[in-house]
Amino acid sequence: MDQPTFQSIEKAAERISNYTNKTPALSSSSINNMVGGELFFKCENFQKVGAFKFRGGCNAVFSLSDEQAAKGVATHSSGNHAQAIALAAKLRDIPAYIVMPENAPKVKVAAVEEYGAEITFSDSNQKSREETLRRVTEKTGAHFIHPYDNNDVIAGQGTAAMELISQVSDLDIIITPVGGGGLLSGTAIATKHLKPKIQVIGAEPELADDAYRSFKKGERIPLESTTTIADGLRTSLSDRTFSIIHSLVDDIVTVPEESIIRDMRRVWERMKIIIEPSCAVPVSAVFDKKIDVAGKKVGIIITGGNVDLSNLPW
């Protein structure tokens, strides 16, 4: 299967530069004192739509030829990828068709509507979502953009690590959360090209540990279902992302739910930034000593900040 190259990440960075925010890499001396290393939080919660997903979605939408783009773009997602595609389509002035489960949080539906996308509701199971999407694309002729099993999406996600490496010199480790594996794949391709000595590590909830088990066994073992609070990480690797991760990533570690909630709150309290549960997963990998950061410089990609403020886990 063809995979994104570093050159495709470089091109993505150029393609999306007018539409994306250059996000800061923030540090907290109190957190650094607690863990004994220097952590740099690449704040993609400050990215457009509040999540790194806009990098990949934007690159995918703007990579289409005019002919491919003419009838719009479509995807199924209840989360940040939906908003990313909706905003990118709006910026390119083409229609966006989003399939969302009928039980999707109202705030997320409202955000997608705000960007002018057309929403079709499905049942919440994967089969219904895929069938509904097929009906939508057959009817509209829209181009499907998968949330992570897509080279342009992966290349776009890789621009976050590329930017981080230009902002913080001499990093020893970069950690990202793993769900479908798009971010970790793009991060690994960018990092191993630019600074092969930087360790690239994925962090995953114990309750959604398909990437961990696949990585250790050397073959893809998809997840049946999961209830992890890290709602951005409930998906499983695809063949494409597994293959990239298996060949380029140094390690994958897992953390329990209670650590995720604890460290989500800890980052809110200490750093005064709003992060989603998914973002706390790499932070917990550090606090739970699943990764040794003593005396090291560590980049963590903070993936997003879209949280229902009326329904916090504490």
Next chain:
Amino acid sequence: MDQPTFQSIEKAAERISNYTNKTPALSSSSINNMVGGELFFKCENFQKVGAFKFRGGCNAVFSLSDEQAAKGVATHSSGNHAQAIALAAKLRDIPAYIVMPENAPKVKVAAVEEYGAEITFSDSNQKSREETLRRVTEKTGAHFIHPYDNNDVIAGQGTAAMELISQVSDLDIIITPVGGGGLLSGTAIATKHLKPKIQVIGAEPELADDAYRSFKKGERIPLESTTTIADGLRTSLSDRTFSIIHSLVDDIVTVPEESIIRDMRRVWERMKIIIEPSCAVPVSAVFDKKIDVAGKKVGIIITGGNVDLSNLPW
């Protein structure tokens, strides 16, 4: 009464530079679209102790001669000034004695203890706080640092606006909240020296509008008591801060409680940063059109991010 000069702010900036964070000035395109102007949020919620108060406290502690500092420093505060003095004293390696009301939030007591300060509890009324402080300073010989009626504190607070002006060119307006007036005083002195054409405006809760009424009447009218949610703004101007504000500030506006809560949440949701209720007051002044920002570049000093996450106002 002698007042801080711009030179004292310049000296403060130099004195505290090794201890403070240079905080970013963040923007949100979605908020800018909503208000029709360009807002720059000077993020003092990312400052040490989570609030701009560290600038003034740090400057005051490090301005003392060795002789003055030998027996430590003292203050009464239930909030960010207490943490600021505690951390600054720790950095200078001198004792800190903090008088806190017995009903102070546990998180704030814990934060002050974490910095190694000695806490003495008083009743929650002003008289008991002042009497307790007097007993503490008589017993210890510690040097009292007032939260805002102190030239070194005011000079320290002025460094935030000085930094903001160096970060964002061509500002038309700078807005700060007003409580005791230390931040607004320092901001006005710095701004009117560096860029006299920038308008300096204070924003205050309607429920704690002593600065508004004093400014309009031309004489100081202290507040009896208030229940505003903006707990950092419940204090009244001193003669010193009133005099500075009266001579240098362009306007003071007020906003209702419901706007403060609405815009606190709006900033959390749109910008993914945690701000205290007090910080939302200038933001509400913009959203409620108390200040005309159409087509203008506007700096807002985000004063702090210390919030009890288990007790949010929505």
